[in-house]
Amino acid sequence: MAIQLKDVRFAYPQTPNKTVLDIKHWTVAEQEHVFVHGPSGGGKSTLLNLLSGMLAASHGEVSVLGQPLNTMSNRQRDRFRADHIGYIFQQFNLIDYLDPIDNIQLAHHFSKKDKTAISHDDITALLATFNITEAEWNKPVAQLSIGQQQRIAIARAMINKPELLIADEPTSSLDQQNRDNFMSELMAMAKDNNVTLLFVSHDMSLAKYFERIDALSDINAAGESH
Ligand SMILES: Nc1ncnc2c1ncn2[C@@H]1O[C@H](COP(=O)(O)OP(=O)(O)O)[C@@H](O)[C@H]1O
Numbered sequence: 359m360a361i362q363l364k365d366v367r368f369a370y371p372q373t374p375n376k377t378v379l380d381i382k383h384w385t386v387a388e389q390e391h392v393f394v395h396g397p398s399g400g401g402k403s404t405l406l407n408l409l410s411g412m413l414a415a416s417h418g419e420v421s422v423l424g425q426p427l428n429t430m431s432n433r434q435r436d437r438f439r440a441d442h443i444g445y446i447f448q449q450f451n452l453i454d455y456l457d458p459i460d461n462i463q464l465a466h467h468f469s470k471k472d473k474t475a476i477s478h479d480d481i482t483a484l485l486a487t488f489n490i491t492e493a494e495w496n497k498p499v500a501q502l503s504i505g506q507q508q509r510i511a512i513a514r515a516m517i518n519k520p521e522l523l524i525a526d527e528p529t530s531s532l533d534q535q536n537r538d539n540f541m542s543e544l545m546a547m548a549k550d551n552n553v554t555l556l557f558v559s560h561d562m563s564l565a566k567y568f569e570r571i572d573a574l575s576d577i578n579a580a581g582e583s584h
């Protein structure tokens with residue numbers, strides 16, 4: 359199992375009486391591509407942050423790639439995330455003033471799975487597979503098009519060869535054309551690399567790309583009360 363949740367409950371420390379997530383049982387098999395949809399404020403990002411170990415559940419079992427995150431220290435969870443999980447954010451979170459190579463180098467720096475430094479050639483080869491050509495390698499990413507930035511964000515998420523790829527509404531700031539391109543590239547890449555893909559969004563028009571579609575409200579009992 360890539361993901362296994364059992365009796366998971368989560369509330370933010372500032373609002374301990376407001377249960378954001380209450381998940382009895384939910385699993386994702388290895389190499390599954392799952393789309394989880396739900397309205398804004400429903401708890402999608404909170405769920406992803408529990409799975410990546412950025413947040414810790416107050417109750418229950420969160421197992422990712424066979425590892426029980428709920429028994430790990432913060433430090434162990436940070437290590438686990440850097441080594442095994444690729445994350446694509448809503449606004450891509452690239453560092454504007456760094457070029458594509460340095461953005462990817464930085465992501466690799468946080469992983470110790472592969473102790474060898476990644477070579478310039480490895481990064482440029484990866485960029486080439488995402489159609490980022492030599493002319494773009496040394497430009498600050500802020501000067502690149504939105505389409506180029508999204509492909510760099512996927513490349514960066516893949517640099518550590520994660521087993522699990524998590525995407526948090528990465529298409530919400532894209533127009534139709536860029537959105538279609540992004541989804542095609544993401545799905546092809548997930549398939550080629552045999553990764554488990556968990557993608558969350560409020561946008562149901564993206565569901566067509568996925569073999570499995572889950573409503574957060576079916577997974578999360580806390581959603582029923584508000
Ligand atoms: N850092 C935080 N501190 C306190 N409450 C938060 C925090 N982040 C999100 N929330 C609350 O948790 C609920 C779920 O938010 P979120 O997981 O961001 O939903 P979604 O990603 O589906 O829009 C919302 O009510 C939101 O206000």
Ligand SMILES: [Mg+2]
Nearest residue numbers: 402403404526
């Ligand atoms: Mg969110």
